[in-house]
Amino acid sequence: MEFRRLSVPDAFEFTPRAFPDDRGLFTAPFQEEAFRAAVGHRLRLGQSNHSVSRRGSIRGVHFADTPPGQAKYVYCARGSLLDIVVDVRVGSPTFGQWDAVRLDAARFNAAYLAEGLGHGFIALEDDTAMAYLCSEPYNPSGEHGIDPLDPALDLPWPADITPILSEKDRTAPTLAEAREQGLLPAYADCVAYYDKLRSAN
Structure with missing residues (x-):
């Protein structure tokens, strides 16, 4: 398995x-040795999530209180999407x-994306399935979001796709x-928490 660092620190x-x-085909989207x-x-695995989205559906940008936050390891099981990490x-x-x-x-x-980073994505085709491995269980009181259409962020949503947002994401700050x-x-x-995780290993 190959890996590369993204331009946002602590994302890969x-x-x-x-x-x-x-x-057919066999692959292993998560491999512990490469991850470490x-x-x-x-x-750490606290919860696994699975979402299915119509073309144009935007989920995010979401983040959680850190610590403990919620790190996410995400891959597309069906279809295609544009995944975005925001610092x-x-x-x-x-x-x-x-x-x-x-x-x-x-x-x-x-x-x-490590704990404390924001995450969002847009489905590029119908019936797109996303799998998430999350470091912590979902904690409603510690979960937050920011407006994915915030003009100051200028996120690269495709211009030829009409975005579909939940009410929660549409009204996020x-x-x-x-x-x-x-x-x-x-x-x-966040950095202190990452250091704690590394020292424990």
Whole structure:
């Protein structure tokens, strides 16, 4: 499995080998050895999620209170999507910056985002299925979002696709508003938490 660092610190893309034959295809979208080599600690698994989305559906941008936050390892099991990582950690040298990765069921590549980073995606075709491995269970009181259409972020949603948003995401605050409301995680707290995870391994 190959991996690369994204431009947002503490986010990675992983690309596994695929083994096609006359029966179909086999691949391993998550591999612990490669993950530990990249991130420096094991992936804790608190919950696995699965979503199916229509073309144009945007989910996010979501993040959780850190610590403990909720790290995510995500891949596309069917269809294709544009996955986006946003640095929402106040004090980070890349605060407000983002990176995007196309995930699809042809390559089964995956994106990992550490605790405290914002995550969103748009389905590029109907019946797109996304699988998430999450480090912590869902905690409604600690879950937050920012407006995925925030013009200040200028996220790269495809211009030829009409976005479909939930009411929750449509009414989420902008990044600036979330900062003013004290909703965003602190970069120093996140880094201290990452160090704690690495030292435990």
